[in-house]
Amino acid sequence: MPNRTRQALFGKVERTIAVLATALLVPVALAAAPLSASADGGIATSTSLSISGGDSYGDPMTLTAVVTSDGGTPTGSVTFSVDGGGTLASDVAVDPAGEATATVPATVTGLAGYHADFTGTGGFADSSGSALHVTANAGLVLKPEPSVLEISRSNPLKVTLTLSAHATRIDGTPVAGEPLTFSVLGKQPNLFDFGGGRVICTATTNADGFASCGGAGLGGAVVSLLAGGSYVTHFRGVGYDFSSAKAKVIVLGGP
Numbered sequence: 001m002p003n004r005t006r007q008a009l010f011g012k013v014e015r016t017i018a019v020l021a022t023a024l025l026v027p028v029a030l031a032a033a034p035l036s037a038s039a040d041g042g043i044a045t046s047t048s049l050s051i052s053g054g055d056s057y058g059d060p061m062t063l064t065a066v067v068t069s070d071g072g073t074p075t076g077s078v079t080f081s082v083d084g085g086g087t088l089a090s091d092v093a094v095d096p097a098g099e100a101t102a103t104v105p106a107t108v109t110g111l112a113g114y115h116a117d118f119t120g121t122g123g124f125a126d127s128s129g130s131a132l133h134v135t136a137n138a139g140l141v142l143k144p145e146p147s148v149l150e151i152s153r154s155n156p157l158k159v160t161l162t163l164s165a166h167a168t169r170i171d172g173t174p175v176a177g178e179p180l181t182f183s184v185l186g187k188q189p190n191l192f193d194f195g196g197g198r199v200i201c202t203a204t205t206n207a208d209g210f211a212s213c214g215g216a217g218l219g220g221a222v223v224s225l226l227a228g229g230s231y232v233t234h235f236r237g238v239g240y241d242f243s244s245a246k247a248k249v250i251v252l253g254g255p
Contacts, residue, residue: 042125043071049116049129054106065116076120136242144247164212165232174209
């Protein structure tokens, strides 16, 4: 075979090999490249935020950020903040499950926006998540008296339930003219849910901050006894004032 023909053939083979090599190597390179690359070249992430607790001013509230990525479990840290309250927790490390958690006192009342800002490391890009939460003012300090369940042995059987509580400001000053709601059964009410309880009565505090109500009636008394306690709740929509406390039940036997 002439040298010129042989060189042309070898050149064609070399070009074919180069094309095949490129076809094989490009997918490998793509597979090794970061997935979900963001505009700045990092691995794209997504951050969500959830909030629990913090129903009233000063109550502990837990903020949980969940950071996800198509490129694996992100590494980095999260800073939590709230509108009107600034930074709540800084540089909280993301755990192997992609979560970062901070528990802080609720110090911004009303409806507020909370934020979780993720700062990625190891090639992961930054991202942020937000959530809304309502925190009530501390409202009144409620000091319930034991609820008295009195069962007479007369015929017919008579059952009387008496519920009472004192209401003061944080400094201990009695508060008059405030309606208190007494309930039994269910869970302790909170700002968002009355707890599925049964309202027995409502009474207004006097000059000493004391309110009491109740009366004869087998139904409410028995329910209270089975529940093992009763609740007194105060709520005023303006300013999100909310307070609730649980009282014990005392059972007395009459003649």
